[in-house]
Amino acid sequence: AQTVTQSQPEMSVQEAETVTLSCTYDTSESDYYLFWYKQPPSRQMILVIRQEAYKQQNATENRFSVNFQKAAKSFSLKISDSQLGDAAMYFCAYRSPNTGNQFYFGTGTSLTVIP
């Protein structure tokens, strides 16, 4: 089974600053999908951003962008101009169309935003 590793259990950032959350994954596949999900204290899991492995261009959604390094099997999330509402648990996820379209999640990174 594929594994997804988030090596930073906790991170903090000053409001308006930039923070990068790390994610690496282990796979032998060439076709897959990567996601970042946000889980605020309300516990609702919300999609932040999605990346298709066949696309070389890094995905961007407003203040959120990724650095996708396919050869290194790395998929980091950059949050620019951090806001108090960004405080949440962030999960990296891998989806494999070759193994039943199952999702594999990392253990999460808890992000604190300091006013």
Added chain:
Amino acid sequence: DAGVIQSPRHEVTEMGQEVTLRCKPISGHDYLFWYRQTMMRGLELLIYFNNNVPIDDSGMPEDRFSAKMPNASFSTLKIQPSEPRDSAVYFCASALGTGELFFGEGSRLTVL
């Protein structure tokens, strides 16, 4: 679309009782996943369905847990008998093809 709908939002029950959690996926989605989240174990996949057929139930803890998807618009996760260690937040999520997961708001279960 109303999104993935789960019920109940909160359930408090006593050990030994039967618990049934319900889920209505987004219309048209062909995948449905059940996850369990705890502080100790994080987010765990219990079972998932494709076109109402269970694909992988290896995450179901034991025989006390069962899940069904009788049609494309409804799924249940049943625990019988429930135990205190089953206390967790249970999420249902659905997806279309190779798209992203859409999660419900979760059902918080407390077993006393």
